[in-house]
Each structure stands twice: as C-alpha cells, then as structure tokens.
Amino acid sequence: MLTVLQRIVEAVNQAPDLDSALGLIVQKARAALGSDVCSVYLADHDAQQFILMATEGLNLDENDRVTLAFGEGLISLAAQREEPLNIANATEHPNFKLVESVGEEAYRAMLVAPIIHQRKVLGVLAAQQRKARAFSAEEEAFVVTLAAQLATVIAHAEARGLVSGHYSPWLRNLTGLPGAPGVAIGEAFIGKPAATLGSVVPRRTEFPWREIHKFRKAVLQTRMELRTLAEQVAEYVAEDTLAIFDVYQSLLDASSLGDAVESKIKDGWMAQTAVKMAVEDFVSKFEDLDDSYLRERAVDVRDLGQRILSFLQDKNGSKPNFPDACILIAEEVTASMLAGVPRNKLQGLVSLQGSANSHAAIMARSMGIPAVFGVSQVPLGYLADQHLIVDGYSGEIFVNPPQQLMQEYEILRKEEFELAEMVADHREDEACTLDGIAVSLQINAGMNVEHDQQRLGHYEGIGLYRTEIPFMMRERFPTEKEQYDLYRPVLESTGSLPVVMRTLDVGGDKPLPYFPIHEENPFLGWRGIRMTLDHPEIFLVQVRAMLRANIGLDNLQILLPMITTLDEVDESIRLINQAYFEVRNELLHSQPGAVVNRPKIGVMIEVPALLYQLEAVAKKVDFFSVGTNDLTQYLLAVDRNNSRVAGLYDSFHPALLHALQFIVDRCRELNKPVSICGEMAGDPGGALILVAMGYRSLSMSTHNLDKTRWILRHLDSEIMQTLLGKVMQCTHPDQVRRIVRLKLEALGLGGFVRAGK
C-alpha cells in the first residue's frame, strides 16, 4: 500500500497543472481501490460550494460544471465533520443528494474523506461502488492517508493553477507569516545560494582551450562587476576601503592568479576545478606570511575566486539582472543573498521556508525590508518574474494584482513613508513617556549590513552585538587580530555609550560553514555557551580580542548566551578572568601605559530554567538581558524556525507575559539591571507592554528605534497600567494583540501595526 501511495503522490507532484494533478489522483486512486468511481471535489469558499473537479467513473462532460452548495450531500457532511464517512448504502442516508447529470443513481457504497491542509478543508476525495457494501477498514485507511498526503499537493497545485492564471485572471493571494512590517511592491527575483569553492567537485577536461576561454570570459565579467561595485559604493565607503577593488583587479592580472589558474587548466583540469585549486594554493601561501596585512589578503583572494566561480557556474554567463523594484524570493533567504541585492533596488522579500523568528527575518527587520516567510503553498519557480505586492503586516502576497488593488497599496505605501518621515523628524527627542518615565533605547547590531550611526538620533548604546555573524561569513574561525579589527570599530562607533557584546552564539539556525554540527534537535543541542565552553580555545580568543579592543575606550560589556546552569556562569567567568589576566600581563610588557579593564558581565535570560535561578545567578553577574526570541521558543516548546508550528510561536502568549512580569519584578527585588534584547522590544505593542511591566531598557534593531521612541512619547502611566491590567487577564495571544491594537488605534498610532497611516 505504501508504495502505491508513494507512486500516486510522486506522479501528482510532477503534474504540470491542477487539472492533470486531479485527473491523476482520481485515476490512480480508483485503480488502487478497485472501486467503480473516484472523484475529487474542491471547496470554493467564496461561492460556498463544492465543485466536482475530476472524476473517474462519473459522466462529467467537459463543459459541465457540477456543484454542491455547502451543506448539501454527503460530500458536505464529510467536510463539515472533518472526518471520513463510510456508508454501505448512501441512497438511504438522509443527507444523500442525487446528482443526476453525472449518472450517480447507480452507486450505493460511498467512502468520502476530507482533504485538509493547515486546518482548512480544501475538498473531499470520494470513492463509490455500485454494490451496497461497507468499504473495508484497510480501504478506508488508504483513502484517508491518500487525502492527507494530497492536501499539500493540491494546495501547491491549486496555487500553481492560480498563478498561471488558469482559474482566475489574477491570483487572489498567498498567505505566509508576517516577517518584517511594511508594504512592498515590485517584481519577483529568485535568489540563488552563492557559489563556494568548497562545493566544487574536482573534474578533468579533454579540451583545455575551451576551458581557458571560459575562464578568461569569467575574469572579464568579474573585472566589470568589480568596477561597477566600486562605483556603486564609492560614495558610501572610505578611500582606503575602496583600495580593495584595486587589489582585486591586480590579482586578476595574467601574471598573478590568472596565470596560476591557466596553468592548472593546461594540466587537464576543468576551469572551475582549476580556480578552486589555484585559489586555495594562494590562500594558504598568504596565510603563512608574517606580515599581518598580507595575511588578511587571503580572505580577498578567496572572495575573488568565488566571484569568478559564480560566473563560471552561471549558465548564461550573465550577472543577475535585478529588477528596479526587486522582491527577493528564495527557498530560504540567506544573509549573503540579502546583501547581494543592491539596497536601492531591494523592496521586499519572500522566503518560502523559515519563519518570522528566524535570523534572516531579524535581518530583514533591521534593514526595514517588508518580508513574508513560510509561504508553503507555492513552488519557487512559479513566482519568478511575477508582479507582487508583499504585505509584511498581514503576511499576504498578491500575485499579478489588478490595477485597483495596486493603487490601494501604492497609497498605503505612501502613507508608510510619510509616517516614517514624521517619526524620523523627532529622532533627537528623548524616549520618555508623557509623564516623564525615561526608557533607555539601545540598538541590536551585528545582523544588519548597513550601519549609519548618524541616522540613529538619540539612543543609549548597543544593547546586543551579535558576534556570530562575522564568524558565519568566513571559511574558518577568525583570528584574534581579525576579531579585534571587527570589535574595535564597533566599540568606537558609540563614543562612550556602552556596547554589550555577546559571546559566540552559534548552533541552532546559525551554523558555521567550517564547523558543521549535525544534530537531530539543534535548538536543544550544542548551542551558544554550551559549545564555546567545550572549546575554551575559541571562547578565550574571542574574549581576548574583545578585551584588547576595549583598551582606552572602556565601554565594553560581555553577555553570555544560552545560560542554563550556574556552572556555566562560573566557568565563563573563570575563562573571562583568565583572558583578562593574560591580556593585562602581556600589555605590561608591550604597552606599559595601557590599562585593561575587566568589563561588566551579563547573562541572557532565554532558557526558562534561568527564571528559577535568578537569585543565585544575580550574585555572580552585573546585569541580565532577556532574549524573548528564544525564551518564547523554549517556554512554548515551539521551534522558532518551523513554519508548521509558527502559529503557536507568539511572544504575546499569556505564559510568556507572566514570565516577563516575573523577571522584571524579581530583578527589581534583587537590584539587578535587566533589559530586553529580543525582537519583542522593537515591536510597537511589545514595547508598550514591556514598559508597562516595568522594563526601562529596550534594545532593538535600528529600524524600530524611531517608531518606538515616538510611541513611548504618546503614552502615560495611566494608559499603560490600564492596558497591562487587561492584557494580563487574557487567556489567548490574539486577545492581547487585539487589545493592544485597539489602544494604539485609539491613540492615533495604528499605522505602526498595520499598513497605512
């Protein structure tokens, strides 16, 4: 039975359109069951009826349209009850409805199974037999299993059918999970993962000249690309940074890398293989050099190699042609994909996988790009080059929308810009409520590609610097010097304002390409502090780099991620102290005047177990920072990246709200500073609730800074306390959301939680 099922699902998956998919289903299911009839009815929820879409056995004329109103017949009954019906003589059932036009009178036995996708009844699968008899338990189980498997297939095929405009002049809409607020209008562009040297499988060639020709063409394209890139960024980056493009150009010269690659090709290797070999040779030579500047160039050589490789792998040999208003679409959007689209063209993004809580979504929010995640109903290719509206508030995506809808969204988008300008005009104001409660607003850094300190206005430092991102962008662990070079400008960038640097938090959905961790449950596995404490050599190098970068600035604070036990706190502090004494002693000799200070140390509250150990941990550390992203995930036992359970992941869940209230109250009793650095802090409703609870320090992506400041300046204690009282009585996150939304609307702040002003 299993093989029959698999074959049916596979065949249907390959079908080019919805009609053929449904035709195949009924044909193959009838054959497998040996029944006289097998049919699929699909629900049209707008018209409140079921449509007989495909049948094997009934007389459905091509031009006929057979429908059953919702509530009519056994088809409706199975759908309504959301369970199968197995009836020996359907004609005797009070709900039986005869459809004469298809010659139904002859059939008595009926087995109907609802087809349900994500709790929604899409239709029913029905088998019929002339002879009155109950279908066997095995037959019933088969039809139920088939219907469950086909639900996804039909959901996909339905979307495909709609995209191709077969059933509707335009696709009503696809729905995913809101990932980053805002409205985007543009053309879909399918993003591909970047080429990597590591993925090239060595291959030989019989035609070296052909390969040399390909290579030279790719070099030419790389040169042109570099020239354009240099021109594009010239106005944003410093002169010395631009010099990197000259280095790249000279490396491409025939006397340098070019020569090495061509000689490998002449040895009989294909162009891609030769690039991989020559680049890796160069990289190891550079890495062995004593001069630190030249050693750094290894990274550039590798980057250059990958650029050439991407041209070699591109079948058309052309560089991506981004539409002017580009909506980036990918199976799973990655950081480098995001960075690869010119910022002035990037309007929005859609990631078929992942959810609003993934790090890619956090990055989109930090860049202010409307995003929708977890759009499982549609295969990637079908969105290519389509015109889209992406509503990052509701999670809706409109494909090839009609003019009228387009105009409505244009107006909403214009209003969004106006709102953003209005709040930006007040960015120098302090963040305090109408009755004078001051809230310290800080920024989360490390995830966003761009950094424009000028545009931040009034803020009080970096509340979370995620160090893992630079680790993820490399092909090996960065050295102490490389890390120093990364951290120093970050510490310098805030003047004397504090910078909370979090030690490496890899694992979970942040894998390092050069340090793969294979686990069944990565979020419950070797993540954050658990991994780094097992590798003190990695932890110590990182802390040493931070301490050295802090010399003379003294605004560093160190934050420990994923702390679960007191032992982890002790061990981390022991290592930090060790690094501190090492750096201090080394400096006594090399820079006698330099003062190394021991920074404040804090712990993230993101594992629920910590809630019950606050007192003991508070004795050992200087501050706490609540990571609501992971606290939500672990308190509710919902994988933050799994779109199937994303509906359950909600920071407004009553359990989380009570936990957050408990934390802030407890920290006040313990006299320990606590801030919030999870995404909830930058959510308009979330910030409101948190400040009402008593939090006075919120760290968020730069993009949310202006609006949070604006919202706080329109609130007072009375409004907040009344709201908090209601919210804490709620038993469902949707109730909380509704109460908060109504309050914001009443205060004229509704434009921060939906499209428009």
Ligand code: PEP
């Ligand atoms: C969190 O978990 O809330 C947090 C800030 O850390 P991250 O999102 O990087 O896991």
Ligand code: MG
């Ligand atoms: Mg976390």
